Amino acid sequence: MSELTYTASELMCINAARLLRDGDVVFVGVGLPNLACNLARRTHAPSLQMIYEAGVIGARPNRLPLSIGDPTLVSGASSVCSMFDIFSLYLQRGNVDVGFLGGAQIDRFGNINATVIGDYHKPKVRLPGSGGSQEIAGWANRCYIMTPHQKRRFPEKCDFITSAGFLNGRAEREATGARGGGPLVIVTNLGILEPDENGELILTALHPGCTYDQVKENTGWAIRAAETVRTTEPVTDVELKILREELDPDGAYLKGS
């Protein structure tokens, strides 16, 4: 088993899939989150319910969707509603258990920047912006993040907080009254970060063969480790096989890095 080779994307995707619970209602994006959800459905979480920000509930895609509004998500879905309804009746109402988030920067308190590098009004690099993520981060019961572990992606403070983690600490988030629980787990190619009681991200698990030193080198602040740092379960050939043969046979999302 330990001799299996896999890409960083495969590793993150498999570890994210394991976080999902059977019966969870997941607000899904395309790409890795979509693959992680479908992997979970085919393994331990057959009753996972996937909803898409385009307003699709219970999709049964016959092909890998390129965009979040692919027609294959609609044909055979159990319901389609407007964007206003998906954000209000589902997400704002509290009907979403899990949201997936991503961005160019994730900081010490799990805040996410997907908007701008540099000054907002005179952008050095203009990023795509919130899309649905500001409300997913605010209102989903639990949020998961998958991201490669690189120093520039983990600064101490984001240039711009597009989507809330714990702001400057858990109490500050709670004071806003936002209903969601915030980021629960960040899966990287080195291991797993989780917020401590104050909302600061700390290392709680390493993937097999990865080290705390690697994590420290690739994080923009002096990241602490939990008292006990677990080692994640090794990737299995069953998981890899489902990903590679069933879910992304062309390697659209899993190839490379």
Place this chain on the structure above:
Amino acid sequence: MSELTYTASELMCINAARLLRDGDVVFVGVGLPNLACNLARRTHAPSLQMIYEAGVIGARPNRLPLSIGDPTLVSGASSVCSMFDIFSLYLQRGNVDVGFLGGAQIDRFGNINATVIGDYHKPKVRLPGSGGSQEIAGWANRCYIMTPHQKRRFPEKCDFITSAGFLNGRAEREATGARGGGPLVIVTNLGILEPDENGELILTALHPGCTYDQVKENTGWAIRAAETVRTTEPVTDVELKILREELDPDGAYLKGS
């Protein structure tokens, strides 16, 4: 022509129909307003667009609907939407030209009571309440009222204002910011009342054979008459024929009084 006999309901219905303009979007209730609209469509206003508070647009009923939610309004309609949408996207948005109103009391300033006779919390007679009329009165561009001319129906002041006319005068209504124009014409079995520049209802027309004295006797305040009081055009046999033979052949709404 002057020898035609007709009921009070027929007289009011025909005079109300004449008020409608071709192309008007009308928020329709069942009963007389429904008949007035259909009469207008079959005579001078073929492009009249009827919408129902149940969420039906462009109904083509094959039979006379008993209730405002009759299935005959749906089969063959051009659109059906939710109640939330009909009240917000149509009425509140300003897409409704004409609303019909009615109630147990209509006062000097065209305010309507459909809620209670006596004290609100200890009702002497409990009436049905607003339904859709509070917002129709507030937001339709023009409102029309059909009601038999009786003293108890035209008190100086309503016991309860369910739906706004001009409150205590036109300026008071305008100060609320409600978008609609308020009651434009009240059709009774004696004649036609219209608001003056201050929003007070005055007599502007009498039906053939009716007198100002009759109006005064049957109105709960000292009702004034316009400088020139018109006589309404006599009911025609064409109008009566459409009403009696096509629209209400069983006389469900037009018989009696």
Place this chain on the structure above:
Amino acid sequence: MSKICSLAEAIQQFIHDGDTVFCAGFTHLIPFAAGHEIIRQGRKNLTLARATPDLIYDQMVAAGCAKKLVFSYIGNPGVGSLRIVREEMEAGRLEWEEYSHFGMISRLQAGAAGLPFMPMNQNAAPDLEKNNPNIRRVKDPYSGREVLTVPALHPDVGIIHVQRADKNGNAQVWGILGEQKEAAFASKDVIITAEEIVDEDVIRSDPNRTLIPGLIVKAVCHVPHCAHPSYTQGYYDRDNVFYLNWDKISENRDSVNSWLDEWVFGVKNAAEYWEKLGPETHARLAVKPRYAAPVNYGDY
């Protein structure tokens, strides 16, 4: 996982004395059979919420199930007064909370959307606002002018009748939509009653037709003719004759009680009730088919 159970089981499990119940449907799809089952099971002190209480709440009030009414129009639609409700209100035996139709629906919309309130433009009518402390105002932060607000309504249980549903509770509705969707999303627990339980594939062939998703549904009950004397578009007609008759039945309590004895307590369930209506009524309410034009989703 199938959520199918009998209507009696669903009422037993999800409706408790003192609950706020919303039996949805504007004229169309009113779940009378559920109301009758609540009466049979003897629930008390319910708060009954509906825009138009209609005969279903008149009957439940007559049977002593209700403590309070939340409503916007108390009439027998197309007929006249709702005699029992009116009598109980006039006698001071029934509490009430009153809105306009739009106020009522806006309360559901706020509840469904997880918002604390919904704004509504001013309609110039002063007296309901004066008499209902739940109707308030906020200042529009753009113009500085005031708008009205109503608070979110969250019924304990919403009962929604539909044309067809699958075993997971994915429910499709056509014809008048009323406040079915908003009531379902606003409620803590949702009971679906359906004319037909269909295979998931039927639902999935037309996902835009799904008004209520299974993920918010607790129980799915197969109850043909659930809505009589209201109606189900495409399945049977509204029983206008009964609406007219109730106006007479409800003139005195003896005839109401006899009616309840015969038509609610005297039958076991909706199937027996429908059977008892007899072939003449069945024939009178039958409707010939008229199909929607085909729609192609494409096999992507």
Place this chain on the structure above:
Amino acid sequence: MSKICSLAEAIQQFIHDGDTVFCAGFTHLIPFAAGHEIIRQGRKNLTLARATPDLIYDQMVAAGCAKKLVFSYIGNPGVGSLRIVREEMEAGRLEWEEYSHFGMISRLQAGAAGLPFMPMNQNAAPDLEKNNPNIRRVKDPYSGREVLTVPALHPDVGIIHVQRADKNGNAQVWGILGEQKEAAFASKDVIITAEEIVDEDVIRSDPNRTLIPGLIVKAVCHVPHCAHPSYTQGYYDRDNVFYLNWDKISENRDSVNSWLDEWVFGVKNAAEYWEKLGPETHARLAVKPRYAAPVNYGDY
């Protein structure tokens, strides 16, 4: 009264320099042909509003039609960056106003409902609110806690592509609904582009499928394949290859200008554009039918 006219006539009549335009459709039904016609007619200083500007606004910005963008996500969906828009923003040559998806859609909902604003629950994210003075707060009059607000959006023109419409503008849509309905009701003028113009009877056979009523529509244009490289559910597939290609085309302005010359200025209308794509592309985007289960409205 028929509202049918050519797309060129509709753009000519209803879209003016300086207007705020909303080309609706979330991934699905994006009216590319209308965007191309606006480019051909040389409109200037437009404010372009859409949740996801997508390639349609990237192309319109590249062609010099836009002064300002109102948006919530500037990406090439499923591919990556929206290069032209991003470059213009970074260079300070394009004004912008930014929301989250829900903020953007709530602005349309407020506009559609005739409300001055919509409330949204707090989402804890501080920086967009800090940088956009249109995002404000009001106090919930029930709990005393603050909620966010966004102001109504009222585009001068909303362009809505649909599967089928009648000559009066009654329009039916299935598949992803995005913000089509809200955009239509929010806009002052509505232009409908349709894959098919059908007889009124087709629309009237399925009134619940009508998303946009004719009474708010100014012009109805028959524009098959209007949405390419976006798609129309049941009619043709999304041209993912083009979305990937645009990422390369938009790497420099010369290739963008060549593309505009060939595919926008070089063709007369949507029909010529589609013809020019050629039989291989037509075949690649073709889709086999998959029909919705029948629905019976009843012949009442």
